[in-house]
Structure formats: structure tokens, C-alpha cells
Amino acid sequence: MTAASPQRQLHLNLNALHSGFVPSAWRLPASDPRAFFDVQHYVRLARIAEAGKFDAIFLADNASIADQINFRPITALEPTLLLASVAAATTHIGLVATASTSYNEPYNIARRFATLDHVSGGRAGWNVVTTADAGSARNFGRAAPPEHGQRYARADEFTRLVKALWDSWEDDAFVGDKDSGRFVDTGKLQPIAHHGTFFDVQGPLNLPRSPQGHPVLFQAGGSADGRELAALHAEAVFSASQSFEESLACKREINARAEALGRGPNAVKVLPGLTTIIGATEALARQRRDELVDLIPWDYSLTRLAGTLGIPLERLSLDGQLPDNLALPANGNHTFFRATVALAQRRNLTVRALIRELAGGGGHRVVVGTPGQIADDIEHWFRHGAADGFNLMPDVLPDGLQDFVNGVVPILQRRGIFRTEYEGTTLRAHLGLQRPAGRVPAQAAA
Amino acid sequence: MTAASPQRQLHLNLNALHSGFVPSAWRLPASDPRAFFDVQHYVRLARIAEAGKFDAIFLADNASIADQINFRPITALEPTLLLASVAAATTHIGLVATASTSYNEPYNIARRFATLDHVSGGRAGWNVVTTADAGSARNFGRAAPPEHGQRYARADEFTRLVKALWDSWEDDAFVGDKDSGRFVDTGKLQPIAHHGTFFDVQGPLNLPRSPQGHPVLFQAGGSADGRELAALHAEAVFSASQSFEESLACKREINARAEALGRGPNAVKVLPGLTTIIGATEALARQRRDELVDLIPWDYSLTRLAGTLGIPLERLSLDGQLPDNLALPANGNHTFFRATVALAQRRNLTVRALIRELAGGGGHRVVVGTPGQIADDIEHWFRHGAADGFNLMPDVLPDGLQDFVNGVVPILQRRGIFRTEYEGTTLRAHLGLQRPAGRVPAQAAA
Numbered sequence: 001m002t003a004a005s006p007q008r009q010l011h012l013n014l015n016a017l018h019s020g021f022v023p024s025a026w027r028l029p030a031s032d033p034r035a036f037f038d039v040q041h042y043v044r045l046a047r048i049a050e051a052g053k054f055d056a057i058f059l060a061d062n063a064s065i066a067d068q069i070n071f072r073p074i075t076a077l078e079p080t081l082l083l084a085s086v087a088a089a090t091t092h093i094g095l096v097a098t099a100s101t102s103y104n105e106p107y108n109i110a111r112r113f114a115t116l117d118h119v120s121g122g123r124a125g126w127n128v129v130t131t132a133d134a135g136s137a138r139n140f141g142r143a144a145p146p147e148h149g150q151r152y153a154r155a156d157e158f159t160r161l162v163k164a165l166w167d168s169w170e171d172d173a174f175v176g177d178k179d180s181g182r183f184v185d186t187g188k189l190q191p192i193a194h195h196g197t198f199f200d201v202q203g204p205l206n207l208p209r210s211p212q213g214h215p216v217l218f219q220a221g222g223s224a225d226g227r228e229l230a231a232l233h234a235e236a237v238f239s240a241s242q243s244f245e246e247s248l249a250c251k252r253e254i255n256a257r258a259e260a261l262g263r264g265p266n267a268v269k270v271l272p273g274l275t276t277i278i279g280a281t282e283a284l285a286r287q288r289r290d291e292l293v294d295l296i297p298w299d300y301s302l303t304r305l306a307g308t309l310g311i312p313l314e315r316l317s318l319d320g321q322l323p324d325n326l327a328l329p330a331n332g333n334h335t336f337f338r339a340t341v342a343l344a345q346r347r348n349l350t351v352r353a354l355i356r357e358l359a360g361g362g363g364h365r366v367v368v369g370t371p372g373q374i375a376d377d378i379e380h381w382f383r384h385g386a387a388d389g390f391n392l393m394p395d396v397l398p399d400g401l402q403d404f405v406n407g408v409v410p411i412l413q414r415r416g417i418f419r420t421e422y423e424g425t426t427l428r429a430h431l432g433l434q435r436p437a438g439r440v441p442a443q444a445a446a
Numbered sequence: 447m448t449a450a451s452p453q454r455q456l457h458l459n460l461n462a463l464h465s466g467f468v469p470s471a472w473r474l475p476a477s478d479p480r481a482f483f484d485v486q487h488y489v490r491l492a493r494i495a496e497a498g499k500f501d502a503i504f505l506a507d508n509a510s511i512a513d514q515i516n517f518r519p520i521t522a523l524e525p526t527l528l529l530a531s532v533a534a535a536t537t538h539i540g541l542v543a544t545a546s547t548s549y550n551e552p553y554n555i556a557r558r559f560a561t562l563d564h565v566s567g568g569r570a571g572w573n574v575v576t577t578a579d580a581g582s583a584r585n586f587g588r589a590a591p592p593e594h595g596q597r598y599a600r601a602d603e604f605t606r607l608v609k610a611l612w613d614s615w616e617d618d619a620f621v622g623d624k625d626s627g628r629f630v631d632t633g634k635l636q637p638i639a640h641h642g643t644f645f646d647v648q649g650p651l652n653l654p655r656s657p658q659g660h661p662v663l664f665q666a667g668g669s670a671d672g673r674e675l676a677a678l679h680a681e682a683v684f685s686a687s688q689s690f691e692e693s694l695a696c697k698r699e700i701n702a703r704a705e706a707l708g709r710g711p712n713a714v715k716v717l718p719g720l721t722t723i724i725g726a727t728e729a730l731a732r733q734r735r736d737e738l739v740d741l742i743p744w745d746y747s748l749t750r751l752a753g754t755l756g757i758p759l760e761r762l763s764l765d766g767q768l769p770d771n772l773a774l775p776a777n778g779n780h781t782f783f784r785a786t787v788a789l790a791q792r793r794n795l796t797v798r799a800l801i802r803e804l805a806g807g808g809g810h811r812v813v814v815g816t817p818g819q820i821a822d823d824i825e826h827w828f829r830h831g832a833a834d835g836f837n838l839m840p841d842v843l844p845d846g847l848q849d850f851v852n853g854v855v856p857i858l859q860r861r862g863i864f865r866t867e868y869e870g871t872t873l874r875a876h877l878g879l880q881r882p883a884g885r886v887p888a889q890a891a892a
Contacts, residue, residue, distance in 0.1 A: 027624045027627060028624075033624065033629070034620070037564055037653055039534075043534075062652060063554075063652075066652070069629060069632060069635075070628060070630055070632050071627065071629055072629055074652060074653075076653035076654065077561045077564055077565065078561040080527055081526055081558060081562060081565065082530070082561065084527040084528070085565045086534075087531055088485075088489075088531045088532075088535055103554070104554065105549060105550075105586055107509065107585040108550065111524050112524050115523045115524040115527045115528065118484075118485065119527065135648070138647075138648035139553045139647055139648055140551055140647075141645060141647070174480070177479075178475075178479065181470075181743055183472070183518055184515045184516055185516075186515060189511070189515075200584075200588075201586075201587070202585055203585065205511075206508060206509075206510060206512070207483055207520075207522035208522065295627070297627060
């Protein structure tokens, strides 16, 4: 079977957030509370997503212990290692990991993602982030996180450097000719000799150019600086939009920025976050949502919401509205702040109703319904330009993912907007992205 | 089958150096020149070593491109990721990776090795090194490498920090009680609040304590500072000794240092490097050695030897002796310098004969012979206290390893000094090491 039509295709990425996107997912009878540090859990998720022909599985990351760990799982296992292990148990699905530009060295990150690309046969992606929280700063010798603009300036220089390192071997630099004994054509290795604001890196990298040339670059920050970073470097963006119109505007803005930088139209795929809560009927889906939300301690949800909004817990009451005149907190998450406030205002929700609509979550959109309803929602956003695909965040893992693959994917396939088989073996192939050409060969030495 | 006797058992570690220890190994008809960046090559090696009941597979590392890459393979794929992939394809064998304390952050390294320990079910080991070469310095913002003493002072603080981070969760801090909703007992997470010479790290780590408590600590540096670092932290040492007497002295010295630090007798396993060149007869083994050496360009071997000795190439002539009054070069490798000079002087070798005896290598001992002769050599060193086991460096991979597993391992097993089955599933179990107890529970808060 091949895809029925040459039309534009939807992209599906699994956000493999430990036991699922709803904070109480680990408490369900079928859930294993230890899943968040069990490699077999992630292998299982990747295999289900691969059976569902997803483009990729994605792992977020943190460099400090999360708040409220007394209530819910955290990002624990280091994502690039975890995905190197998942790579060995899968064959096609893309493998996307977050790694911070704030507390790593470009040479090390270039090497780790090139390695992931090699060991997976061209399936690696890097979600470029900056790290804003105070806890991470204190794990890396800083009393406080760097200021927002500095973080993004460093992220830009970091990313340019990593790309240059990935290109520091020409594609045919490796020779391996047994007869002549010539192993590498060192004339096709180029130092990058970078001397910048944040970094001095000589290069070249110490491994051959990877199957994809560059692992695919993702970005997720919703601030103006974040969108500019996306426009400069990202090939796909994990966004957060509560409404169709917000997402349409987000997608247009990022791509307009990219076009202004000379990258051509529609250079950046936009994948809004989408939490799915699936039931055989809409009523059963709503019941599932309510049961999950009722298992989340309200203290947890209120504290989390106060954190997103950057206000003291005391300013929130469950049956009141959000306070007026909210302003983005220093080092706050722009994406989640904006999406959360927009949702509450647009639908005039009480705090209790807002938390329910968010399924206890941090700002991503939640759809609750039958497989057909969810497929309709996805198709609408996709066909009318508000999304190139979705960063899927099932309520409960693996069950919510299995329900999606069993129920929603076949509908999308019948409608001709989602692949029925992989047509390539690399993440670039899944996303319809070109392999970067790499560095132009050096001129003959003077 | 179980081990025939409760006597002291030999430890075997595979140094999985790309196509093999002899620099020309990649040129043999059966070799794949691309093996050094092919994960399947390393999976194959690990499976052969696991079939041979080896304790571990080990991957060295570098943070820059090696010299003379025009002639031979290099360390390319990042070892912790590569081993995370190998973990998925194996069940028992230990997985030891080098990571530098000079160009990483303790929090990141603690996390990566704890992750490797989790994904492998307790098979991780960390070879703690400092990085002295000028090329690496220039990849990490430095014009020159840090001075020797500074590197080791940083390595000691780094290692103490990593161990403290590994202990920052008590073993029973994870609760995961579905009924109460209590996920982690945060009273059993302890910040480390380290404020030192090189680092300020708050902690705790963001993942539960790993199966081994601490991944096993290895060390490989042969300088006085290196041996002191080993005495402080290492549970096993990769050494390099050309003679029985040197190895006996090395093992005694390291363990005397460890005992002086209160670690008790024989706290540190010493595993000298051992390159094996195996033939059905001694003459065939010698012929194999000579054919391999003849495939190495002399230019390569002379340049490498000059680098080890820290002298200009012009001071070496193939048919002369080594120059007199050689002194350890600045930032040189103490281990290889000492072993190489000792071998040449003890046997009064010409440069050409020295290179042949080293099989073109960097200072490790080479044994050439039948499986029985190699087993005799191993047994002699082991029974008489010059080694707890060996860091095996077969001439050619995988063939030389397969020959060792087929030919030498059964002899060692029949002699009762090497396991016939794994008795445990962790690297600590293979090495007969206790699991570190971890931090004493915090007293009730004042």
C-alpha cells in the first residue's frame, strides 16, 4: 500500500511525556508508576507510534528537578541516551530530543546528535531550547538564569556553531581505501575556526557527516526571540495554541519571519501541541477526562497554574476568574502563559473550569471526543492552514496513544491526509525536508 | 554450568577500539573500513564478548579529531549514546564509557551515566579521564589545555560531585503510591549544595538512584596524579605495563595509595591492557603480526612514536635505538611514555623492532601466540598478582575477539579462573563489587 494521493500530508509527532499528559495518568490501574524511568516504556511507545506511521517520537528535557515531584512524574532519563536505546528497537520512526543551549557545549551537542543520527540511520532531531528556570541555573554554577535576550543570543550562536560542525566533514571525506591505505581525505575536513560572543570552537568534528547531513532542527519557544530563533534555524516548531485563529497567526508569523530571512515560503512546519482524550462516545470521553482531572490534587493544579501565570497562589480561587492585568513573568514560558490566558478569556472560564479544560496541563489544547471527532478537528486545522501536523500528547501512555493509533489514524489515512506506509527511512524523508547540501568544497589552497 | 570453584576469578574487559588495536586492521580483506562509525559493528562485538562471558565492553573517547586520521580509524561515535544502543541488544555485559572531566559539566555527566545504568539494568561504568591535548582545548574555548595538576584537581572535584549527585536520591525516595497520590518522598531527596574550587552545584539530580547506586568507576591515567585519582575513586584501573614486574608494582602502588586513604586492601582492580595476536601455531601468529605491521605505513608509526615520546620525528631512525635522556613531554601520556621506553630499554630494541613489538601501537603489551600460550600468559599474571584481569585489545575486530572467545576463554574456564556463566546481571556483580550504600537518611528537620 502506498499513500493514495500526492497531496500535502499531515505530520504526527508523539510527545512521549512519561505516563501521559494528564498529571494523574500514573494513578490509573493500568499504569506503571515507574514508567518514567523505564526504557521499556519508551520502547513500547515508540513501537506503537511506529505502527501508527508517526513521523517521530519526541522527548522533552530539563536540567533540574521539577517542582511538585511529590505529585507526578518528571523528565528523568537523559533523552539522547534514551533515544539511542529506542533506536535499536525501531526501524523508521524519527527520534527527537530536547537539549539545552544554556548548559551544554556546542562541540558536545553536535557530536551527540550526529551520533544519534548515525546509530539510527538518519532519524535524529534536535529540539533547540534555552533554559530559564532558577533550579537549573544553580546546577550549573549560576546564582540565577541568564537574562532572556542573552539566552537567545547564545542559542543562536550555539546553533550556528553546531550546524557548522555538522558540515565540517564533506560528505565524501571518508575514503577507506584498503589498497592505498588512505583512510580519510583530510583536505575535505575543514576547521570552523569560530570566534564569537559566547564560544570559541576550532573544529572539525571528530566523526563523518551524518546520514541526514543535519539532524532535523526543532524549536519550541513562543516568545518573539523564540520565533526569531525558529525563523533562523528551525525546520519544525512545537507550538501551543488554544484556538484555530491563534495557530493560524502563529504559523503565518513564523513563516513570514523565515521568509524575510530568505528561507522561502513555508520553510517551517508548525506542529501545535494536542492532548487527546478519546472515548467510544463523546460522553465517555468527557467522563474519562473528568475522572482523570479528579485524580489530580487541586493543590497541584493551582500551584502549576500560578507558576504559569507568575502570580502568588493566593491570587487564584477555584471559583473565581483569572486576575486582570496579568503580565508575562520574568523567565516565564511565553507559549504557555499566552495560551492559558487566551483560553480563559475567550471562554470566560473560572479557574476550576480552566483547569478542567486544560486537563490539569500547562497550556496545550485538549480535545475530548470520539476518534471521528478528533479526526475532524485535526483535519480542519490541517486543511485550513492552522497546522502542518500535531505534537500529540495523549492523556495516558501507552493507552491513549494506542487508542489514537487504532481509532484516529485509520480515519486520517482513509481521508488521504496521512501516510499508510513510510516512504523513506529518515526523519527528513518523513517530514519532506531536503538534506542540507553541506559546505562547499574548499578551494585549492593558495 | 556454574563456576567450578569459589576461588578468585579473572576479569575480562573488551576495549572495542574500532577495527582493532593494530592501526592497519581496517585494511584486512574481511574488515569493513566503515566499522568505526557503524553501530552494528559495536553490537556485534558486544554480543561476541557477552557470549565469551566478558565482564564489560569499553569505549574510549576523545573530544577532538585525532592526528593521522588519513591513515587509520578514530573514536567517532559518542560512547555513552553508542552504549545505550548496545544495551538494547545485549543482556549481561557491562558497558563502560570514557567521559572527560575537563570539558563537561558534572550534572550532565552524572545524569548520562545514571541514565545508562537505568536503561541497561545496572551495567554502566564510567572511565574518568582528564583531557590534555591541544586540539580538544581549542574545541572548548581554550587556547591551550589546563595544566596537569589543575586537570586532576578538577577531575577529583568533578568525580566527588558526580557521586554526590548519584546519592542525592535515597534508594526508597520513589514511592508511586496510586491510592494516596504520593509520587516521590521529597524528604528523601537531598540537595548537595556544593560550592567548590571549580564548581557550584545545588542538586539534587533529576532521576531516581540507579540500579548500581553508582555506575562503576574506572580510571586509566598512569601519572602520580592519575594514580592518586584512582586511589581516591576508582574501582578498577585500565593500566599499561610491558612487564610482569611493572604491573605488579603498579597494582601494589595503586592499592597502597587506596589503603592509605582508608579504602581497605585490594580495593582497586587493576586491568592491564593486552593486545592479542592469535594463531594456530606460534609461527602463524608471528606471521599474522608481521603482515599487520607491514600494512602500517612507517611514517604513521614513526610519527605516533615520536608523539608518545614528545620528540621531533627527526630524532628517530628506524634502525637506531631510542634517543637517550628522554623526558616525559608536557601534557604527555605518562602511561604510554613509561611503558614504551621501558620496553625498548629492557630488550635493547631498535626503533623498527620496537614498533614491531608494539604492533604499531601506543604502549600496550602485545602477546603473540597460540590460544594456549596466551592463556598461560594470562594465568601467570593473574595467579601471581600482577593483574586482576585484562583490558583486552584484540589485533583485529571482530575476528581477533572471536578467536579469543573460541580459543582462549575455554582454556581459562577449564582452569577454573574464569566464569562459565554470569552469576549476576550487573557490572558490579561481575566485578565482585558492593553496591554503594548511598547517603545516610537525613535527620528529622530541626
